[in-house]
Amino acid sequence: MNEIKLFCPATIANVSCGFDVLGLCLESTGDEMLIRKVSTPGVRITKIIGQQLPMETEKNVAGVAALAMLKDLDIDFGFEIEINKKIKPGSGIGSSAASAAGAVYGINQILGAPFNQTQLVEFAIQGEALASGTAHADNVAPALLGGFTLVKGYEPLEVLKLNTPSELYATVIHPQIEVKTADARSVLKQSIPLKKAIVQWGNLAGLVSALYSEDYDLLSRCLHDEIIEPMRSPLIPGFYKVKQAVKEAGALGSGISGSGPSIFALSKGKDIAQEVAKVMGNIYKDFGVDYDLHISSINTQGVKEL
Amino acid sequence: MNEIKLFCPATIANVSCGFDVLGLCLESTGDEMLIRKVSTPGVRITKIIGQQLPMETEKNVAGVAALAMLKDLDIDFGFEIEINKKIKPGSGIGSSAASAAGAVYGINQILGAPFNQTQLVEFAIQGEALASGTAHADNVAPALLGGFTLVKGYEPLEVLKLNTPSELYATVIHPQIEVKTADARSVLKQSIPLKKAIVQWGNLAGLVSALYSEDYDLLSRCLHDEIIEPMRSPLIPGFYKVKQAVKEAGALGSGISGSGPSIFALSKGKDIAQEVAKVMGNIYKDFGVDYDLHISSINTQGVKEL
Known part of the structure; x- marks a missing residue:
C-alpha cells in the first residue's frame, strides 16, 4: 500500500x-x-x-x-x-x-x-x-x-x-464563539471537594454500567457533571438554556463537548436527536449567533x- | 408467613x-x-x-x-x-x-x-x-x-x-485492632486535588468495565485507591506489608475493607484466595496480633x- x-x-x-x-x-x-x-x-x-x-x-x-x-x-x-x-x-x-x-x-x-x-x-x-x-x-x-x-x-x-448502546445518537451545536482550550483549562480549580468528587464518580460508574447494560434511562440519570461544567459553563452564553431545552425535547442529557464551546446532547434514536438539533439551533438563532449543527450516530x- | x-x-x-x-x-x-x-x-x-x-x-x-x-x-x-x-x-x-x-x-x-x-x-x-x-x-x-x-x-x-465475574473470590483479614468508623472518617481531607480525583474516577470506570467484561487483568489494574487509602492506611499497622504480600501471592489487588481495620484482597479462583489468606495470616502472626480470616466467593x- x-x-x-x-x-x-x-x-x-x-x-x-x-x-x-x-x-x-x-x-x-x-x-x-x-x-x-x-x-x-x-x-x-x-x-x-x-x-x-x-x-x-x-x-x-x-x-x-x-x-x-x-x-x-x-x-x-x-x-x-x-x-x-x-x-x-x-x-x-x-x-x-x-x-x-x-x-x-x-x-x-x-x-x-x-x-x-x-x-x-x-x-x-x-x-x-x-x-x-x-x-x-x-x-x-x-x-x-x-x-x-x-x-x-x-x-x-x-x-x-x-x-456503545446501539440506538444512541449525538447532537452537537457549535456556536461561533471562541473558547480557547487554554482558557477553558485556566478556569478549572485544582482542588475539589471530596463530596462532589464522590457524586461525580458515582455518576461515572453508573454511566459505564449504563453503557454495558444499554440502559438509556440510567444513562440519562448519570449524565451530570458536578465539577467541571459549573466552572466552564460561564464561558458559553446560552449553555443552560440549551441544556433545559434539549431535555424538554427528549434528550437523555447534555453537556460541554470537550472544553467547548460546542454543546453535545445524547438521545435515544435519530428522531429525537433531530428534534434536539432544532431546539439547539433556535436558541442561538434568537441570540443572533451563527452555529454549526451535527447529528450523528456513534461511530464504533x-x-x-x- | x-x-x-x-x-x-x-x-x-x-x-x-x-x-x-x-x-x-x-x-x-x-x-x-x-x-x-x-x-x-x-x-x-x-x-x-x-x-x-x-x-x-x-x-x-x-x-x-x-x-x-x-x-x-x-x-x-x-x-x-x-x-x-x-x-x-x-x-x-x-x-x-x-x-x-x-x-x-x-x-x-x-x-x-x-x-x-x-x-x-x-x-x-x-x-x-x-x-x-x-x-x-x-x-x-x-x-x-x-x-x-x-x-x-x-x-x-x-x-x-x-x-459479578464468576471466578472472583474475596479474602478478608480482620486484625484485632480497633479503628472506629468515626476516627476513620475524621482522617479524611474534605478537599482533594482534581488530578488525583481524575486518576480515581479513571480507575473506577475501568473497574466497572472490568466487572461487565469479566476482565480479571483489567480489574487488577484498576484496584488502586489514590485518595482514601493513603489517608487511612496509617491507622492499620502492617497494611502495606499485607498489600505487597498478597500481590506476590497472586491476588488481583487489595485494600481497606470499609473503614478498616479489615483488609480485603480479590483473587481469581479459590486456590489463590486461600494462598492469600495464608500470607495475610502469617504477617499478623509475626506481629503477634490476633486475627480472623474469611475466604469467600461473591454472594450474588x-x-x-x-
Whole structure:
C-alpha cells in the first residue's frame, strides 16, 4: 500500500461526568486525509483545504504526531499528508485529535501495522500536546478506537473501548464563539471537594454500567457533571438554556463537548436527536449567533479508510 | 408467613477506588437472624448471641431500621428479632449493615414484600446512621442486593447491581485492632486535588468495565485507591506489608475493607484466595496480633432465607 484515504472523525471528550477520561466518536462529522508514501524521507504536509492551518510539519498536529511515530523507525522513505479539514479548530469536537489520529493510523497502515492501538494513541497525543498544551488522550482515544472510550490512566497509558448502546445518537451545536482550550483549562480549580468528587464518580460508574447494560434511562440519570461544567459553563452564553431545552425535547442529557464551546446532547434514536438539533439551533438563532449543527450516530470504528 | 430465618451477609465497602459508592457481598461470612411476627405492636430485640450489643430497639441498628420501615405502616401487630451475631462490630465488613439489611428484608418478606429494594436500602441506612453517624449505603446495598453494587447517588437514593465475574473470590483479614468508623472518617481531607480525583474516577470506570467484561487483568489494574487509602492506611499497622504480600501471592489487588481495620484482597479462583489468606495470616502472626480470616466467593443474592 502506497496511499491511503481516510475519514478522521470528530469526537466528544469528557461526556459530562467523565472529565479527562471519557470520549465518544462521531460518525457523520470528520476530516478527510490522504497519506502518500514517497521516496524522500520525512513528513510533509502538502495540502490543507477547508481551514487555515500551519503547513510546517513541526507546527501541524498531524505532522507532529507522524514525526513522533517515525522517530525511532529506521526507514528510507517518507510521507506526504493532504488534509481536507472539515472540523473547525477550536470547536470542541476534537479537531486536532482527528488530524493526529488520522496521521498515525494512516502511516501505520501503510507500514503494515507495526504499532498497536495504545502506541498509536501515544504518538497521536504528542500532536494533541502541540494544539492544547497538554498531551491528553480523551479525543484521540475515541478517534482511533471508535465508540465510547475510557482513558483508564496515563501511567502507563491505558485506553479501553467500552460498549456503545446501539440506538444512541449525538447532537452537537457549535456556536461561533471562541473558547480557547487554554482558557477553558485556566478556569478549572485544582482542588475539589471530596463530596462532589464522590457524586461525580458515582455518576461515572453508573454511566459505564449504563453503557454495558444499554440502559438509556440510567444513562440519562448519570449524565451530570458536578465539577467541571459549573466552572466552564460561564464561558458559553446560552449553555443552560440549551441544556433545559434539549431535555424538554427528549434528550437523555447534555453537556460541554470537550472544553467547548460546542454543546453535545445524547438521545435515544435519530428522531429525537433531530428534534434536539432544532431546539439547539433556535436558541442561538434568537441570540443572533451563527452555529454549526451535527447529528450523528456513534461511530464504533474510529478512523477509517475511505 | 409468621417467621423467617435469615443469613445476613458481611460486605466489603469502597473496594479501593470506589469510596462511598462501591460494595460487594460475601457468601461465607454473615449473621443469622430470626424474625417473628407477634400480636404485640412494635419491634423488640429478644435475643442477641455472639456479641454484646444493645437490646433496646432504638439503640440497636436492626431495631432502628425496622422502626424506620414500620413508621408509616398502619399495622396492629409487631415483630421480635433474634440475632446470632457472627460478624464482629467494628471489623469493617459491614456488621451493622448486615443487621439493618436483615431486619428490613425479613420484615418485608413477612409483610408480603410491599417495599422495593431501594426502599429497603432507605430504611436500612437509618440503622447504619445509628452505628456510624452517617446514613451511608455502601454496605447496606450489597447486603440487600448481593454481588457488586454501586450507590449511584443519594439525591435521590439510587442503588445498582453490577455484574459479578464468576471466578472472583474475596479474602478478608480482620486484625484485632480497633479503628472506629468515626476516627476513620475524621482522617479524611474534605478537599482533594482534581488530578488525583481524575486518576480515581479513571480507575473506577475501568473497574466497572472490568466487572461487565469479566476482565480479571483489567480489574487488577484498576484496584488502586489514590485518595482514601493513603489517608487511612496509617491507622492499620502492617497494611502495606499485607498489600505487597498478597500481590506476590497472586491476588488481583487489595485494600481497606470499609473503614478498616479489615483488609480485603480479590483473587481469581479459590486456590489463590486461600494462598492469600495464608500470607495475610502469617504477617499478623509475626506481629503477634490476633486475627480472623474469611475466604469467600461473591454472594450474588444478598440476604437470604435459611
